[in-house]
Structures are given as C-alpha cells and as structure tokens.
Amino acid sequence: MCGALRASDAGKKAVLMGWVNRRRDHGNLLFVDLRDRTGVTQVVVNAERNAAIHQKSATLRNEYVIAVTGTVKLRDSNTVNKNMVTGEVELVAEELRILNESKLPPFLPSDTALTNEETRLKYRYIDLRRDVMQFNIELRHKVAKAIRDYLSGQGFFEIETPFMTRSTPEGARDYLVPSRVQPGTFYALPQSPQLFKQILMISGFDKYFQIVRCFRDEDLRADRQPEFTQIDLEMSYPQPERVWEVVEGFLTAAFAAAGIAINTPFPRMDYDEAIRLYGIDKPDMRLPAFADVRDCFTPENLQQLAINPNLPVIAIRIPKVGELSRAERDSIKPMFVAKGGARVFEDFKRIEKNFPGAAAEVSAKVAVEAGDLVVIVAASAQTGEQTALLPHRKVTPQELAIYASAGLLRLALAQRYAERHGILKRTGDPAKDFRFLWVTNFPMFEWDESERSWMAAHHPFTSPHEEDMPKLETGVESVKDPQSELSAVRALAYDVVLNGTELGSGSIRIHRQDVQSRIFRALGMTEEEAKARFGFFLEALEYGTPPHGGIALGLDRIVMILAGAESLREVIPFPKTARAVDLMVDAPTPVGEKQLRELGIQVKKS
RNA sequence: GGGGACGUAGUUCAGUUGGUUAGAACGCUGCCCUGUCACGGCAGAGGCCGCGGGUUCGAGUCCCGUCGUCCCCGCCA
Numbered sequence: 173m174c175g176a177l178r179a180s181d182a183g184k185k186a187v188l189m190g191w192v193n194r195r196r197d198h199g200n201l202l203f204v205d206l207r208d209r210t211g212v213t214q215v216v217v218n219a220e221r222n223a224a225i226h227q228k229s230a231t232l233r234n235e236y237v238i239a240v241t242g243t244v245k246l247r248d249s250n251t252v253n254k255n256m257v258t259g260e261v262e263l264v265a266e267e268l269r270i271l272n273e274s275k276l277p278p279f280l281p282s283d284t285a286l287t288n289e290e291t292r293l294k295y296r297y298i299d300l301r302r303d304v305m306q307f308n309i310e311l312r313h314k315v316a317k318a319i320r321d322y323l324s325g326q327g328f329f330e331i332e333t334p335f336m337t338r339s340t341p342e343g344a345r346d347y348l349v350p351s352r353v354q355p356g357t358f359y360a361l362p363q364s365p366q367l368f369k370q371i372l373m374i375s376g377f378d379k380y381f382q383i384v385r386c387f388r389d390e391d392l393r394a395d396r397q398p399e400f401t402q403i404d405l406e407m408s409y410p411q412p413e414r415v416w417e418v419v420e421g422f423l424t425a426a427f428a429a430a431g432i433a434i435n436t437p438f439p440r441m442d443y444d445e446a447i448r449l450y451g452i453d454k455p456d457m458r459l460p461a462f463a464d465v466r467d468c469f470t471p472e473n474l475q476q477l478a479i480n481p482n483l484p485v486i487a488i489r490i491p492k493v494g495e496l497s498r499a500e501r502d503s504i505k506p507m508f509v510a511k512g513g514a515r516v517f518e519d520f521k522r523i524e525k526n527f528p529g530a531a532a533e534v535s536a537k538v539a540v541e542a543g544d545l546v547v548i549v550a551a552s553a554q555t556g557e558q559t560a561l562l563p564h565r566k567v568t569p570q571e572l573a574i575y576a577s578a579g580l581l582r583l584a585l586a587q588r589y590a591e592r593h594g595i596l597k598r599t600g601d602p603a604k605d606f607r608f609l610w611v612t613n614f615p616m617f618e619w620d621e622s623e624r625s626w627m628a629a630h631h632p633f634t635s636p637h638e639e640d641m642p643k644l645e646t647g648v649e650s651v652k653d654p655q656s657e658l659s660a661v662r663a664l665a666y667d668v669v670l671n672g673t674e675l676g677s678g679s680i681r682i683h684r685q686d687v688q689s690r691i692f693r694a695l696g697m698t699e700e701e702a703k704a705r706f707g708f709f710l711e712a713l714e715y716g717t718p719p720h721g722g723i724a725l726g727l728d729r730i731v732m733i734l735a736g737a738e739s740l741r742e743v744i745p746f747p748k749t750a751r752a753v754d755l756m757v758d759a760p761t762p763v764g765e766k767q768l769r770e771l772g773i774q775v776k777k778s
Numbered sequence: 779g780g781g782g783a784c785g786u787a788g789u790u791c792a793g794u795u796g797g798u799u800a801g802a803a804c805g806c807u808g809c810c811c812u813g814u815c816a817c818g819g820c821a822g823a824g825g826c827c828g829c830g831g832g833u834u835c836g837a838g839u840c841c842c843g844u845c846g847u848c849c850c851c852g853c854c855a
Contacts, residue, residue: 197811203815251815393850632855755847
C-alpha cells in the first residue's frame, strides 16, 4: 500500500497502485505522489534510466489510477521529506500502467482549501478520497468494531430487527413505506427498535445489542440526520447501574480504539441538579456551573436593579475571556434568548461600581479570577407572582425559565470566546478534554402547553420509580390537570452526556402489564386506544416478561466528537442536506404513474 | 412553520457611492526545467456574477420574487 514503505524496505521490489495525487514534472525527471487510503509514496521517473516510462508518465494527470512496479530506494539525506511517513524512501519506476484515466474533478482530494458543501456532497466520491474523510470513516469503523467486540465479549448477541414495521404515531414523525399487497396500508421505518428489543427480552435473549439504522422524519441540524446509527442494547434483570457499567465499558473500548483513555465510572447528576447548575439537561462540564447569587444582594440592591427577589439570580462565569471592550459587552444582550421574564444584567462592571459589596460577594461565590467574564441573568421585577403551576416540581416553571435562559447564554458566550479560553475549541486541538456525565431521575411526564396535557418525557415504556407509583393513581382527569401529582413522578431514565452533547438515552422498562396499563391510563389513553396501538406488546407483556432495561447511543455523534468534527456529515459517508436531500443520487424524486397506481396512491397536484 | 448568513472562473475568494473591457490565487492547457515534495519559469484558455422580474441613460452592486447550501428556534416520545 502507498503508506507502507519504510527505510527498512530499501532494495526491495514493490508494486503500488493508487491515484495520482500530485505530479511534479522537472523535464527529464518527474515525481508522482501516489495515493491510496493508507497514505502517499513518491514515485520517481528518470528519462535517462527509462525513456519509455518517462514518456508515458508525461501523460499522467491528477486522479489517474496507475500501477507502478519498481525498486524501493533510500533517498539521499538532503532529499528526505520529514513531513511524510514514507519520506525516507521513494519508488523508482520500472514499469508503469495506466489503469484508468480521470476527468478533471471539480476539486482535488489534495486541495487545502475546503470546497463548499454542496459541491462536496454532489461529488461525494471525490470528497471521500480526502485524507480527513478517509480518517473519519476509518475511525468510524474502528469505533463500531471495538463496541461490537466488547459487547460480544460480554455475552451480548447482535440481533437484527425489522426495518419495515408498524407506525406508532407518537414522538417523532415516521417515514412511511406503502404496501403494494395491501393498498392503503403503510409500514413505518423504525425510529428505534424499542418494542422489538423489549420483546427479545421476553423471548429469552437476555443480552441484546444492535448497531442499527434508525429513521426520524424531523427537521435536521448539524447533529441530527433523518437516518442515523444507534448502538442499541437491552438486557434482562439490570439495575440502572448495571446498564451504566456496560456503557462505560464499551465507550472505554471505543475511545481506546481512537487512542484516547477515559476514566470510569462517569459522574452522576440528578436532572433537577443539572437544571439548577447548568440550565440544561445535557450540561457541558468543561465550563464552570453557574451559581444562584441572590443572597449576595440586599433587598434594596435588587429593587434598584429591578430584579425580582423571589426568583434565582444567576451568575455565569466564563473563564479566561480577557478584558472586553465596551462594544463587546454591549453585544452580549442581543445574543441572549430570554424565556419567561428573564433578563441579562450584563454590565457586571456597573454592578461592581454601584454595588461594590454585592459584587465582592458574587465574585467570591463564583470564584472569579483575573480575565474571567461574569454575566448576571435574573427575572425582571415585573415578572408575575409565582403561580401554583406544577406545584410538585422541585424547579418551578418560572425558575426553569431563568435557569434555561442562563444556560443558553452560558453556552453562547463560551462558544463566542472559545478561541480565547480554549476550553470549547473542538478542532485542531490534540489535548482534548472528555467530560462524561450520567443525568438521572428525569421526570416521567412533561406538561405540553399546546395540548394542555401531560406527555411521556422519555417514552411510555419507561418505568417510574417504585415509590412514585401511587402518584399515578390520581384519576382520569389528572392528565389534563397541570397541577396534578403526575408532575412529581420520576422515571428510571438516564442520559449519557459528553461535553454538552446527548450521546444516548435509556431507561429501566415497565415489565408488568398492569403498570403499563396504568401509564397509558395516566397519559389519558383509553384501554381501546392502548390496545389498538400497542395491543401486540401489551399481550406479550402478559407472558412472563423479565424485568429489563437498556439504552441507545448515537454512533454518529460519538464518532463526530472523536473526529473533532462540527457536523455529522463529516462522519457519515453519504449524508443528507438540511432539507433531507441526497445531492449525489438526487433523492427524493417523484415516481411514475404506474408505480403510484400499483400502490393505490394519488399525489395531489399543487 | 419562523429567524439569520451565503450564492461572482473548475475551486477558494476580492469587487469602492450604480459607471469603460468583472479581478487575484490555486487548478487547467502548452512550452522549458535532473531532486522536487503546496517544485519553479514563460505563455494561454476559462464568466448566464444562482434564476426571474423591476428601478435606472446604465445593475455583479439597489428593490421584489424564486431556487439552492449552511446555522439557529420550533420540532426531535
């Protein structure tokens, strides 16, 4: 291979095949950098030594595919290229075959400037030849293999589940596949193999995993593709800690495959605590938590600052930002996403000037050091009285609005000043800091204001905490009652978070049919509705279901972080654009009348 | 569904207040060159300024619409 030859190979015969990466023509002496996925080796063609090959080599162009037979030669010391692993040797061409010519590609794999994504995606096969993409795809393979090997070693079976399955319209929108044999009916592509893996537990395969494609018809983001790969696993009889142990085990193996050692066990944090300290359920632990500094101010201070004294006053500290100009400080307010009466009291300098006592206490509480940026987020004094909405939550909706606003600002500030403090820098930084975290004890239900109803926060197969079970028995009206005790039910659910990215989400499942029915009832589903949607599953639960639980992690996201990439598209060979289009194959497309007729489908002409 | 950024040569970009023939670098083509490695030198080709409409004596530049790519909010059990 083109990355294989070393000084120790000098004198040997070798055959290299690959692409012409670059050609340097010196007249009677010509160099060809020959590239394959392993690297680049310099081929030398000398007119004096072999006129026929020299003549042929003059016709070579970038991206031609060639085979070169020759002798490996140690380079003279003054011509060694220290930037190449093969730089101590070169291949002296004795035979040259042009295996295929190439049109001039729109961009070259060896280009240093990155072409726009539209062109890259249209000519993805050229783009994938670039060494970064070759590295990322190889990394993806290594990570997936390490996980497979680890889980197999732990006694897990990899078992396939159907791609053509049943639509269960909850959660994300389904991709649908029309049935020809039964016109008017549709399969759905799985959003996750959730019910199948639970049924595999009922079937006696007590440790299951699958590296599996999942599909969600929702709008895309840099870290969200409509089809994506999950490391899906389920096991019988686990405590949450046992699932976490397995995940920590395969992540250790996966990161080791990328040459990175990580520490286990991962720290754990309650959902409520994550909200209070970071304003988000997937905190980035590389940055300091924020602090409630309400007590640092006197009631008079708060009044003068027009801050609501009954709600948290959050101090955000971003380390090592350095002195900010007046203009920079003024620009903080516009980047703020305000929720529910939250405001930024951005000019901590002004607070220092006008309220030196309070400012000193705040500085002490958040442990300010020279060059740190401190921003205060609080509710304005006009915020209404705390309503009794969700009285059973530890964090009230008004408090949540402040925490969430502060959480968004914290990340926005950290990203803006990433270059200065170096903490969130993703690319080009070899010394990477990986902070894993288990977030646990999520609420079982979330209040959906538009539906005026409680919804399952994770999914309806998640087991509630044993001691919260009685709170499910609040009557049929409770699902429509924002003040019902449902708000206090905690789920045996957990997320694994890395540097502010949700890597995966799992739970201990419900294994008793009566509990499952109670959850459906609590969600306002009648027995008939539940039966119509999940009848097969409710029935299966009745035939000796072992306690079970599991998790699913996003493989693409893991590889993205390991690759230091900003987008999933950098670690997926054939990704889709923000409008869910494949620019290379040009999908989706309209289909012909005949195909539609066979499926019994009519398309509305617009 | 909403907000923002961008679209000029094959590629990455520049293009002033609306004003003559739209530029640079890389790439490409030809010629020269025996130690380069992002080789070098000389010469050259290459443009529907995303598309459509408008304003204007005159539009890459201003206005309206439209298409595409990217980022964010909503959405993602």
